[in-house]
Amino acid sequence: MKRIVFVLFFIFILVGCTQQEIKEGQVYVMKDNNHPEEQLGDMVNIEGRIPFQKYVNESLIDQYDSGRILLTISPNGKEIYFMERVETDNLLQVIKGETREEVIIVKEDINSKEQQVIVENIPFISKIVWNSEGSMVAFGGGGRLTIYDVKNNSVVVEEKLAQDKITNFFWSPTDENKLYSEQLDLANASIYYLDSQKKVEAYETREETYYKGKLDSNYYYGTKWDLANDDTKTVILDKQGKIIKILTSGRFRDAYQKSLVVVGERGFGLYYMPDINASDRIITLTKEYIYDVKFIDDGKIAYTTKAEDIETNLFYLHIVSNTGSELKKLKVHGGSIAVLPDGKSGFISGPKWQRVDFVENKFVEDLDFIEEEEIGELQQIYTTIRGAMTTFYNLELKGEGSRINLQKYFKNTSLPEQWAYFDMEKILQERDAKSQISDFVMEIHLKSYDIGTNNASVTIGVNTRNPYGRGVVMDYAMELIKYQGNWYVTGFSTFPYSPEREEVEEILQEVVEKIQMGKLFSGELANKAITIGQIQFWLSGMAHLAPNVESANSVKVFLQVEGEDIYKLVLEKINHNSWKPIKLTQENLSSL
Known part of the structure; x- marks a missing residue:
């Protein structure tokens, strides 16, 4: 009869003259040598690993405040690595979505307290992985990956890594210089060979399955692209790359003992498998877009989603039990989670880092929200832009409309004529909801602005993603006015000044005189009273609103005929200073 012995290694960090090698807490399955090892099958006889470091000296944690976060302890127990916030005004201003912040990573000798900055001006770090030899460590966050070579005391392949937006990564279990990466639209992206400073693209390699996480000392998690079904599978691999078991569709994100979490296509949906030996039992935690997800103390799960309030740029931190039930839902400023090495607490990214106690499922301090005694005009404009663009894209992408929101964020104005509310009403009337997508996530960043006494001109960049494709990346030029203390969008691409x-x-x-004289468009509006309404600039090739007036090659003009009927007149640019009328219609007023 097979004898199984469970040996639990707990890790202790001693701060002092004596150093002790640091290893993760793991549960190993030991077998008698008298019996040949069985091949793994549907029942994987493995307890897995606890991915946290335990330490005795709590001052190692307590000395770090909300501006200094402990990231990891070196496997040899001699150094610690932490990140500090860098205050700068050079960051891209985010109106909606993950905030941009810059940090530095500092290495500190535990004995001498000597410190060294190893990298500067990178995004908030939310994932750290050491290679198999403990000679290199990879730091990731905000789509940026940094790799530090401990032996040579240097950051490696920095230029190549800065060019790629890497969302996930893991080391090869057999090659200390090989790292697998993932990108938003590529579950299996580039492979980096650090000794040769070489990057191999996915299409250049024969490797169909990439390593993504560690199950125990012999087995790993990976993702395999199922080309026939256009699907990504999370699987169990051995060190030689052999697939031991196919677990489920989706991209691997984290593991704790025999549990794991995966996300759905392009980050939409979060799925929890409590036991890899019961892979048919999967708990759907949410269908929303996942900004970050981590296992925390005692096998609980922490993940972030967008908050419902369309006027704010806030997120929800969800804390879930190891049975899949939600324990707590906290409103936070950012979407990234930095879990401290022991898994018992962590920090949330954002304008103010918020520390969370994952044992008690609460904030460590009552600094939940940034107090704003006086909200400036720009912040009020941001509030309107968030509400307006969410309303706009709900119409464009989901076919969902709210007349209450149209009235709340949009207004028609005269002198000059700008009809943003009319535009939105027509989109609401003319969009076909049957062909629209079910969900999307949106980011908005500021490109330029000019604020007057009661008006503002703002240019923004919008990036949307959905579960089925890359989404839309567009710039918008908006005009806003302040009316009775509130800001409203009054025009898109009108460029009134x-x-x-x-x-x-x-x-x-x-042109209007010729139309009234019956010389254009078959005399359709001959002898009619015509008033020129909103003038709007477009890009005809993309059928999109022009982000700046210089690039526009079409103009859409609303004509009010006999004081009631609205027509659409389209002019096309034929040379530098010449515009030719090409269309006059009452149909499809919301499009070009």
Whole structure:
């Protein structure tokens, strides 16, 4: 009869003259040598690993405040690594989505307390993985990967890594210089060979399965792209790359003993498998977009999603029990989670880092939200832009409309004529909801702004993603006004104060006169009273609103006929200063 002995290695860090090698807490299955080892099958006789470091000296944690976060302890127990926030005004201003922040990573000798900055000006770190020999450590967060060579005291392949937006990564179990990466649209992306400073693209390698996580000392998790079904499978691998067991569809994210979590296509949906030996039992935790997910103390799960309030840029931190039930839901400022090495607490990214006690499932301090005694005009404009663009994209991508939100964020104005509310009403009336997607996630960042007394011109960049494709990346030029203390969007791509707008107005006067005289469009509006309404600039090739007036090659003009009917007049740019009328219709007023 097979004899199984469970040996639990707990790790202790001693701060002092004596150093002790640091290893993760693991549960190993030991077998008698008298019996040949069986091949792994549906029942994987493995207890897995506890991915946390335990330490006796709690001052190692307590000395770090909300501006200094302990990231990892070196496997030899001699150094610690932490990150500190860098205050800068050079960051891209985020209106909606993951905030941008810069940090430095500092290495500190535990005995001498000597410190060294190993890398600067990188995003908030949310994942750290050491290679098999403990000679290199990879830090990741905000789509940026940094690899530090401990032996040579240097950051490696920095330029190549800075070019790629890496969302996940893991080391080869057999090659200390080989690292597998993942990108947003590629579950299996580039492979980096650090000794030769070489990057191999996914299409250049024959490796169909990438290592993504550790199950125990002999077995690993990986992702395999199922080309026939266009699906990504999470699997169990051995060190030689042999697939031992196919677990489930989805991308691997984290593991604790025999449990794991995977995310769905392009990050939408989070699925929890409590036991790899019962892979048919999967708990759906959410269908929403997942910004980050981690196992924490006692096999619980922490993950972040977007908060429902469309006017704020806040997130939810969900803490889930090891049975899959939600224990706590906290509103936080950021979407990234930095779990401290012992798994008992961590920090959330954002304008103010928030420390969370994962044992008690609460904030360590009552610093939940940033107090703003006086909200400036720009912040008020941000609030309107968040609400307006969420309303706009709910219409564009989901076919969902809210007249309450249209009235709350959009308004028609005169002098000059700008009809943002009318535009949104027409989108609501003309969109076909049957072909729309079910969900999306949106980021908005500021590109430029000019604020007057009661008006503002703002250019923003919008990036959307959905479960089925890459989504949309577009820039928008918006005009806003302040009315009775509130800001409203009054025009998209109207550029009311530009010389180009004045030129088009002069041309329109001539065009309208010809229409009234019956010389254009078969005399359809001959002898009719016509008033020129909103003038809007477009890119005809993309059928998209022009982000700047210089790039526009089409103009859409609303004409009010006999004081009631609205027509759409389209002009096309045929040379530098010439516009040709090409369309007059009452149909599809929301499009070009």
